[in-house]
Every structure is written in C-alpha cells, then in structure tokens.
Amino acid sequence: MTGPGPAEPLSALAATPRQLDFAAALDAAFDEKMQLLADEAESARVFPREVVEILGDRGVLGMKWDTAQQDSPQSHTDLYYLLAFAERLGRLGSAGVAAGMSLHDSSIAILRRFGRSEYLRRVAQDAIAGRTLLCIGAxxxxxxxDLQGAVSTAVAERGGYRLVGHKKFLxxxxVADVAILVVRVPGATVGGSGLSxxxxxxxxIDRLELGPVYAKVGAHGFVTAPITVDTWLPAEHLIARPGTGMAALxxxxxxxxxxxxxxxxxxxxxxxxxTVARMKRREQFGTPLFAHQALRLRIADLDARVGVLRWALRGLALSGARLDARTAAAMKxxxxxxxxxxLSECMHIFGGTGYLTEQSPLGQWWCDMKLARVGGGTDEVLWELVAAGLVPDYDSYDRLVHE
Ligand SMILES: Cc1cc2nc3c(=O)[nH]c(=O)nc-3n(C[C@H](O)[C@H](O)[C@H](O)COP(=O)(O)OP(=O)(O)OC[C@H]3O[C@@H](n4cnc5c(N)ncnc54)[C@H](O)[C@@H]3O)c2cc1C
Structure with missing residues (x-):
C-alpha cells in the first residue's frame, strides 16, 4: 500500500493551502492541554467546555465552517474537514469529549443550513467561536x-410557539447553552406524510428542566440527562418548520x-x-506475544480491515463528494x-491487564465503543437506510438466471 503510514492522520494528507491551514490549526488545538482535558473528562465524568473554547479560539471550527460557506451557498459541509476533525477527536481516547464535540458540530451543521433568523445566525456564530455549546434532543x-413515536409538541401561541414535552436523552x-429540540406541530398542513x-x-437550556445525569457504562465525559420542556418561544427560534423538520434533522x-x-x-x-506495542514488549512462553502467530495474524486481519475503513473515508474526504444520508449511514x-x-480483540490481547481499568485504558475504550453502535441511530436503523437505496440489476438477472 502506498501513501502515508497507517497511523498518520488524514490531516497529514493536506494538499490545498486551506487544508494545510486546517491541519496546522488541528495540530495547535490537539496539544497536551487538550489531551489533559480529555483524560480528566473521563475520570471527573464531566464535559469540559474549555475544549469547545480551545477549538473556537484556535480557529478549527471557524475554518471548517467558513470553508463550507465558501464552497456552497447552501453551507454543504466539506467532508475533508469533517473527517480530519473526527479522526483527531477519535484519537483523544475520550469518547465523551469526542462525542460531545461532534454533537456540538453537528448542531452547527443544522443551524448553518437551516437557521435563517437573526437569532439563529447569532447562535451559530457563537457556537463556531466556541462561546456557545449546542446539543440535539430527538x-x-x-x-x-422510530421518531414518529415522539409526542412533544409545539403549538402556535401569541406570535410564537409553546413547547411542551419530554426528551429521554439530551x-x-x-453544560450546554442551547438545545435543538425535535417536536411535532399538531394540525400542521403537511401534505400527508406521517413524519413531516x-x-x-x-x-x-435555561428554559428546560433537567433531570438527574445518567450513570453510564462508558463515554463518561458525554454527560447525558433527561429534560422536560414547557415554555413559550418567539418564532425566531424555529429552525425548520413542519415539512422540513425531518430533512433538517x-x-x-x-x-x-x-x-x-x-x-x-x-x-x-x-x-x-x-496493542502492537504490548505484543512486542510482553513475553510469554519465552517469546514476545507478537511472535505467536495466532495473535499476530489476528491483529494483522483487524489492521487490514481498519485500513479499508481508512481508505474508504479518505476516498470520501478527498473526492469532493457531498454529505448524503445513505453513505453516512453505511459508513457509520x-x-x-x-x-x-x-476494541474487543485488543482488550483480549492485553489479557487480564485489559480488564483492569487502572492498568490499561482498553476496558474503558471497549465500553465506550459500544455507544457507536447505538448513538446517532442503531445498526438496524442504519441498515434500513442502506436497504432503502438498494437497486436490483434486472438486466443481469434476466441474462444470467434461467429457472
Ligand atoms: C449515552 C447516550 C447518549 C445519547 N444522547 C442522545 C442525545 O443527545 N440526543 C438524542 O436525541 N438521543 C440521544 N441518545 C439516544 C439514542 O440516539 C437512542 O438510544 C438510539 O437512537 C436508539 O433508540 P432507543 O434507545 O429508543 O432504542 P429502540 O428504538 O427502543 O431500539 C431497541 C433495539 O431495537 C432495535 N430496533 C428498533 N426498531 C427496529 C426495527 N424496525 N428493525 C430491527 N431492529 C429494530 C434497535 O436497533 C435496538 O437494537 C443517546 C443514547 C445514549 C445511550
């Protein structure tokens, strides 16, 4: 395989002047201080707002979103910046900080594309500058x-809307300032679609009533709580009206x-x-673990498949492709x-030490990784999206199948 070594991040492939600036901003932001904040977040079980401030101050979010603005009047995000940023977040070793930052950034994506009022534009600007922290409650x-099961509502009242409901996960x-909430507008003219x-x-956030923070198996910095809402909001808080709400989400x-x-x-x-470092350093039966073929080939198989993921994401990042729902679902x-x-195999190769949370991070990372299969949509929901776009090849079928 040619190209950068497997451990080099996507930002090492920066080619254009703007990409090089972005790579430099990432290097500046993801320094020792950021690593310390991420490490502390997991042990203290809080999300450090300072992370967002740093990413705002160092221009990471500004460059990412200015690029989207420059490339397209519709604020389509450039996948290079999205993925280079995501990879660096993933390397922090704190799923809590990584998930929290990407949730904030994905909230910006909604506001940049759909927020039209002066208030919403201001919230987006402050979020990009790292002064305002955003979240999403669906x-x-x-x-x-099945979001059709949502029962929280917004009802037109006094030139604005009264929002009433409850979200199990927010x-x-x-620690956030503004939540993007998904609600139904009963009686809205929606052209017959159940979702629209x-x-x-x-x-x-100060308009919401927060419940107690949940205890979780992992991603401890990703503080999560239920909320109830019963409040009136001016119309300028509406991001996407019935008919476009599902598309915006x-x-x-x-x-x-x-x-x-x-x-x-x-x-x-x-x-x-x-894990490779562990395999080269630790000896059993008189040789390093790496010398045991059963382990070496297993880790090689995983590395090869991670390589396929790497080059798939780089293909997307460098192709100029636009964000599309089916590809994002398939990749996730x-x-x-x-x-x-x-993570399960790496933890296994660490033996008993992998299970001891004070002696290696593998056990914690294994728990953290489970969230990736649930948060943002479960495997099954994503496969349904992929299934909906499957195209039969009837020409080949008619040519090749003879019953
Ligand atoms: C730590 C954490 C943080 C979260 N943060 C947020 C947040 O900030 N905002 C937010 O909106 N949500 C958040 N969530 C919620 C998360 O998005 C949901 O948990 C997830 O979408 C699954 O929904 P559910 O829990 O209701 O599971 P269910 O919908 O009850 O699903 C249960 C199981 O059934 C499967 N299933 C459901 N329907 C089908 C089907 N038709 N066919 C086959 N299988 C099916 C699912 O795949 C899953 O395995 C968070 C969750 C966690 C754990």
Whole structure:
C-alpha cells in the first residue's frame, strides 16, 4: 500500500493551502492541554467546555465552517474537514469529549443550513467561536429508533410557539447553552406524510428542566440527562418548520454519523498502536506475544480491515463528494461494528491487564465503543437506510438466471 503510514492522520494528507491551514490549526488545538482535558473528562465524568473554547479560539471550527460557506451557498459541509476533525477527536481516547464535540458540530451543521433568523445566525456564530455549546434532543420514551413515536409538541401561541414535552436523552444538557429540540406541530398542513409534522426549535437550556445525569457504562465525559420542556418561544427560534423538520434533522444526524465513523477510525488507530506495542514488549512462553502467530495474524486481519475503513473515508474526504444520508449511514454502521470488534480483540490481547481499568485504558475504550453502535441511530436503523437505496440489476438477472 502506498501513501502515508497507517497511523498518520488524514490531516497529514493536506494538499490545498486551506487544508494545510486546517491541519496546522488541528495540530495547535490537539496539544497536551487538550489531551489533559480529555483524560480528566473521563475520570471527573464531566464535559469540559474549555475544549469547545480551545477549538473556537484556535480557529478549527471557524475554518471548517467558513470553508463550507465558501464552497456552497447552501453551507454543504466539506467532508475533508469533517473527517480530519473526527479522526483527531477519535484519537483523544475520550469518547465523551469526542462525542460531545461532534454533537456540538453537528448542531452547527443544522443551524448553518437551516437557521435563517437573526437569532439563529447569532447562535451559530457563537457556537463556531466556541462561546456557545449546542446539543440535539430527538429521542423520547416512546420514540427512539422510530421518531414518529415522539409526542412533544409545539403549538402556535401569541406570535410564537409553546413547547411542551419530554426528551429521554439530551447529551451535554448539564453544560450546554442551547438545545435543538425535535417536536411535532399538531394540525400542521403537511401534505400527508406521517413524519413531516416534525419541526426543529433552538431552545435556551435555561428554559428546560433537567433531570438527574445518567450513570453510564462508558463515554463518561458525554454527560447525558433527561429534560422536560414547557415554555413559550418567539418564532425566531424555529429552525425548520413542519415539512422540513425531518430533512433538517437528517442533515444534522448524517453529519454526526460520518463524524462517528471518523472517530471510530481514530480510536481503532490508538487501540491497535497500543496493542502492537504490548505484543512486542510482553513475553510469554519465552517469546514476545507478537511472535505467536495466532495473535499476530489476528491483529494483522483487524489492521487490514481498519485500513479499508481508512481508505474508504479518505476516498470520501478527498473526492469532493457531498454529505448524503445513505453513505453516512453505511459508513457509520460498518465503522462502529468493526470498531467494536477491534476494541474487543485488543482488550483480549492485553489479557487480564485489559480488564483492569487502572492498568490499561482498553476496558474503558471497549465500553465506550459500544455507544457507536447505538448513538446517532442503531445498526438496524442504519441498515434500513442502506436497504432503502438498494437497486436490483434486472438486466443481469434476466441474462444470467434461467429457472
Ligand atoms: C449515552 C447516550 C447518549 C445519547 N444522547 C442522545 C442525545 O443527545 N440526543 C438524542 O436525541 N438521543 C440521544 N441518545 C439516544 C439514542 O440516539 C437512542 O438510544 C438510539 O437512537 C436508539 O433508540 P432507543 O434507545 O429508543 O432504542 P429502540 O428504538 O427502543 O431500539 C431497541 C433495539 O431495537 C432495535 N430496533 C428498533 N426498531 C427496529 C426495527 N424496525 N428493525 C430491527 N431492529 C429494530 C434497535 O436497533 C435496538 O437494537 C443517546 C443514547 C445514549 C445511550
């Protein structure tokens, strides 16, 4: 295989002056301080807002979104920047910080493309500058994989809207400033589609009532809590009205899914690098673990498949392709399942030490990786999206199949 070594990040492939600037901004932002914040986030079980401030100050978010603005009046995100950023997040070793940052960034994606009011533009600008932290609430008790089960509502009132409801999961809500909430608008004229009465609103966090933060198996920095809402908002808080709400949400979630695929790649690189070092250093039966063929070939198989993911994502990043829902779903589900296998095997190769959370990070990373198969849509939901776009080849069928 030609090209950069497997452990080199996508930003090492920067080619244009803007990409080189972005790679430099990533290098400046992802320094020792950032690593310390990420490490502390997992042990303290809080999301460090300082991470967003650093990414704002160092221009990472600014460059990412200015590029989108420059490339397209519709603010299509450039996948190079999305994936280079995601990979670096994945290498931090803190799923909490990585997931929190990408949720914030995916919220910006929604506001940049769909937010039209002065208020929404200001929120997006402040989020890009790292002054405002954003999150997204879609999942409810009755509506997770199936958002049609959502019952939270927005009703027109006094020139604005009254929002009433409950969200089971709102990650970052204990530290965020503004939540993008998905609600139904009962009675909206929606052209017969069951989903299209969904609308999106930007809701200041101080208008929500937060429940207690959940205890989780991993991604501890990704603080998650339930919320209830019963508040009136002016119309300028409406991001996407019924009819476009589902499209706006899909846009943001697709951004998030592709980012998760990039984060998984970064996390796999970290885990494989650490595991190969372990295999070369630790001896059993008089030779390094790496000399045992059963282990060496297993790790080689995983590395080869992570390489396929790497080059698939690089193909997307460098091709100039646009974000599309089906590709993002396919990449996320494939990456998350591979990542789970990689982390499970790496932890296994660490033996008993892999199970001891104070002696190696593998056990924690294994738990963290499980979230990638659920958050942002489960495997099955994503496969359904892929299935919906499958195209039969009837010409070949008629030519080749003779019953
Ligand atoms: C730590 C954490 C943070 C989260 N943060 C957020 C957040 O910030 N905002 C937010 O909106 N949500 C958030 N979520 C929610 C997450 O997106 C949902 O948990 C996820 O989409 C699955 O929904 P559910 O939990 O309701 O599971 P269900 O919908 O109840 O699914 C249960 C199982 O059934 C499967 N299934 C469902 N339907 C089908 C079908 N038709 N065919 C085959 N299998 C099916 C699913 O794949 C899954 O395996 C978070 C979740 C976690 C764990």
């Amino acid at each position: 999942t409810e008790n009755g509506g997770g994989s 990650s970052l809500s204990p 009465d969904l609308a999106l609103f930007a809701v200041p 899909t846009w943001g979630i697709s951004h998030e899914r592709l980012s998760i695929a990039g984060q998984v790649l970064g996390a796999c690189d970290s885990a494989l690098g650490l 589900v494939t990456a998350a399942r591979l990542g789970s296998e990689v």
